[in-house]
Amino acid sequence: MRKNKLVALALGAFALTSLTQCFTKKKDEGKHLYETHCQSCHMEDGSGLKGLIPPLAKADYLQTHRDELPCLIRQGMAGSIVVNGVEYNKEMPGVESLREDHITNLLNYIQTNFGNKNERYTMQEVERLMQACPKAP
Amino acid sequence: MNKRNKLSLKSGFAVAAFALVATSFYGCDSQGGSSANTLPIYGEREPVERTVDGKTVTDTIYHQIPDFAFVDQDSQRVTQETVAGKIYVTDFFFTTCPTICPKMKSQMLRVYEAYKENPDVLLLSHSIDPTHDTVAVLRDYADRLGIETQKWHLLTGDKDSIYDMAMQYLVPAQADGGAEGGFTHGGHFILMDGQRRIRGIYDGTKPESVDKLIDDIPLLLNEKKDEKK
Numbered sequence: 001m002r003k004n005k006l007v008a009l010a011l012g013a014f015a016l017t018s019l020t021q022c023f024t025k026k027k028d029e030g031k032h033l034y035e036t037h038c039q040s041c042h043m044e045d046g047s048g049l050k051g052l053i054p055p056l057a058k059a060d061y062l063q064t065h066r067d068e069l070p071c072l073i074r075q076g077m078a079g080s081i082v083v084n085g086v087e088y089n090k091e092m093p094g095v096e097s098l099r100e101d102h103i104t105n106l107l108n109y110i111q112t113n114f115g116n117k118n119e120r121y122t123m124q125e126v127e128r129l130m131q132a133c134p135k136a137p
Numbered sequence: 138m139n140k141r142n143k144l145s146l147k148s149g150f151a152v153a154a155f156a157l158v159a160t161s162f163y164g165c166d167s168q169g170g171s172s173a174n175t176l177p178i179y180g181e182r183e184p185v186e187r188t189v190d191g192k193t194v195t196d197t198i199y200h201q202i203p204d205f206a207f208v209d210q211d212s213q214r215v216t217q218e219t220v221a222g223k224i225y226v227t228d229f230f231f232t233t234c235p236t237i238c239p240k241m242k243s244q245m246l247r248v249y250e251a252y253k254e255n256p257d258v259l260l261l262s263h264s265i266d267p268t269h270d271t272v273a274v275l276r277d278y279a280d281r282l283g284i285e286t287q288k289w290h291l292l293t294g295d296k297d298s299i300y301d302m303a304m305q306y307l308v309p310a311q312a313d314g315g316a317e318g319g320f321t322h323g324g325h326f327i328l329m330d331g332q333r334r335i336r337g338i339y340d341g342t343k344p345e346s347v348d349k350l351i352d353d354i355p356l357l358l359n360e361k362k363d364e365k366k
Contacts (some may be wrong), residue, residue, distance in 0.1 A: 006320060013189070038238060040235070040236055040240055041235065041239045043239070043240070043243065048245070048279060049239045049242060049243050049282075050282050051280070051281030051282065051283065052239070052242075052278065052282060053239055054225075093235050093309055093317075129177045
């Protein structure tokens with residue numbers, strides 16, 4: 001009897017923590033992921049760094065290369081790109097550990113912050129786009 | 138005494154030792170007598186006695202950065218001569234660093250902009266990955282940052298000498314295969330006076346700390362003026 005009570009208590013506590021997590025952490029997941037994986041280079045305000053690191057804030061690239069972004073986040077990129085008329089050439093490391101739902105939240109955060117008012121992604125869309133990611137050499 | 142007690146005794150010692158070290162560090166910070174108008178002098182110091190007119194006078198020898206020779210983004214040699222009599226801010230970075238360097242460089246740009254017109258203030262950034270960061274790589278990096286070599290020297294050179302120099306500036310730096318980017322290093326900005334003595338240590342990733350650095354530089358500039366008088 002006493003054991004049952006304990007189990008119930010533990011379950012209750014577990015349910016409560018996971019529930020509160022849904023309302024707090026999950027809601028800000030995109031922001032949290034941005035801070036963890038992107039902010040040190042792209043900066044808090046998405047401004048990048050002069051001619052070294054391209055901005056995300058009001059970047060045309062986010063719209064012109066929208067379909068490639070999910071794969072870029074997972075696989076990274078190298079070589080020359082042009083963002084808002086400026087050429088950049090610095091390798092960006094990918095974050096292979098990110099799942100499709102993470103990438104959706106992260107991209108939606110980027111597309112709707114830093115002065116960006118771009119279309120959001122659905123998770124289905126990100127999943128579809130990621131199936132076509134270029135295979136690693 | 139059983140094992141458990143021993144363990145807690147040990148950790149107790151560790152805590153005590155840590156506290157001691159921590160206080161001595163703090164002690165050093167305030168000991169320099171950083172009043173409103175002067176900056177402390179960091180690093181080890183030793184008293185040296187000498188005799189003047191039959192009386193014993195004690196001088197203090199402060200920690201001074203030894204002579205050095207590196208090469209900058211224009212292939213120019215940069216040595217202690219380059220910074221002689223100048224105030225300079227120095228840091229350690231590498232161009233492919235994915236962690237704190239971009240933030241450090243964006244903050245160093247603020248210092249650059251603030252003292253661009255003042256010939257008495259220089260910036261020296263040492264690469265801790267000189268094998269990759271050749272003169273050509275640093276040249277490209279400088280161009281993309283839009284900086285002038287005469288004001289802001291990006292340095293490369295002998296790897297061991299650079300790591301020795303980091304130690305002299307009290308900045309931790311080491312190659313670390315396990316770290317992101319392959320190196321770990323401190324994000325410190327070090328403020329140096331005209332005699333190559335450390336006068337300020339700032340966190341180059343924090344805007345507030347860099348604000349303080351920008352405010353502290355005039356104190357050293359004033360000191361220089363006083364010396365000239």
